[in-house]
Amino acid sequence: MINTEENSQDSKETSKEIQIKGVCILRMSLKGEIEIIFQEGIDISLVYTIINSIKSKILNNEEGEIKDNIWALNAYLLYSHANQFEKIIALFVDREEKPLDYSKFDNLTNILFKKIGINIVNSDIKRIYIKPAKLSRAKGLVGFLALDKTGKLFFSRVQKNRKKISNNVFQIACFISAILIYSKDLISGEDPELRLEDINLGSHHFYLNIKNNVIFAYFIEKHEITENLDKYIHIVVDKFIDKYYNPHITNFKGDISPFQSFDVVMDQYFEI
Structure with missing residues (x-):
C-alpha cells in the first residue's frame, strides 16, 4: 500500500493522501517505446502487461483515460501528450474488492502532467508527489x-x-x-x-x-x-x-x- 499525495507546490491547498496499492508513471514514445519514470507497489512485469494490452489505444488518441480489471486488480490509466515526441502515462491500481474513486486522481494527475510537460527530464515524481506508506513487513x-x-x-x-x-x-x-x-x-x-x-x-x-x-x-x-x-x-x-x-x-x-x-x-x- 502506498500513499499518493495530492500536493502542488503552486497551490496553498492542504495536501490530501490517497491510499492505493500501486502507482506507475511512465513515458511512451510515438513509436510505442516505454520508459518507466517511477514505479511503486506494482510489479514491472504487470505494468508492461497492462500497457501492451492497450498500447494501440494510447497511441491513436491524444489523451484519455482507461478503466480495466486485470489479475484481481482494478486499474485506472490516464495519458496525455507531454510534448510532440512522447506521451506521459499515469497508472493506478488497487485491489479488486476496493473500487477506485477515479475523481480523486484528477487533480493529482493534472498537476503531474503539467509538471512533467514543463521539465520532463528532471522531474522527480517520487519526491514531489508520491511517498511510500509504511508496509507490513513480511516474515519468514x-x-x-x-x-x-x-x-x-x-x-x-x-x-x-x-x-x-x-x-x-x-x-x-x-x-x-x-x-x-x-x-x-x-x-x-x-x-x-x-x-x-x-x-x-x-x-x-x-x-x-x-x-x-x-x-x-x-x-x-x-x-x-x-x-x-x-x-x-x-x-x-x-x-x-x-x-x-x-x-x-x-x-x-x-x-x-x-x-x-x-x-x-x-x-x-x-x-x-
Whole structure:
C-alpha cells in the first residue's frame, strides 16, 4: 500500500493522501517505446502487461483515460501528450474488492502532467508527489542472494542468527552455479524468468528464481511465513533488476559496493 499525495507546490491547498496499492508513471514514445519514470507497489512485469494490452489505444488518441480489471486488480490509466515526441502515462491500481474513486486522481494527475510537460527530464515524481506508506513487513525470509550464473555474488542478506548460512554465502553461490551448469532444463530455457521451487532443507525451503540472467536464491522458514512474503519477493526481484541491471550488472567488473544500498529495500519489505 502506498500513499499518493495530492500536493502542488503552486497551490496553498492542504495536501490530501490517497491510499492505493500501486502507482506507475511512465513515458511512451510515438513509436510505442516505454520508459518507466517511477514505479511503486506494482510489479514491472504487470505494468508492461497492462500497457501492451492497450498500447494501440494510447497511441491513436491524444489523451484519455482507461478503466480495466486485470489479475484481481482494478486499474485506472490516464495519458496525455507531454510534448510532440512522447506521451506521459499515469497508472493506478488497487485491489479488486476496493473500487477506485477515479475523481480523486484528477487533480493529482493534472498537476503531474503539467509538471512533467514543463521539465520532463528532471522531474522527480517520487519526491514531489508520491511517498511510500509504511508496509507490513513480511516474515519468514531467512536469506536472500543475488548472483550471476558463474557464481559471482552481487548481494546477500541473511538473518543475523543464521551463522551457518551467512558464513558460507560464497560457497552457497558456487553451489547454486553448479546446479545451473548441470541442469540443462534451466540453462536451455528461453523464458526470461525461470523458477526452481521448493527444495526441502528440513525446516527451510530453498528457491531459485532466474530473471534477466540474474539468479535470486532465497531461504524460507517453513513455519513462520506471512501471506505477503511471496508477493514482496517478486517486488524486490523487480526492484533489483530495475535498479542495477543496466548500470552495474551488464558490465560487471567485480565491484559490489553499488549493491550494498539494496539493504534499504530489504528493510522496507522484510523482517530479516
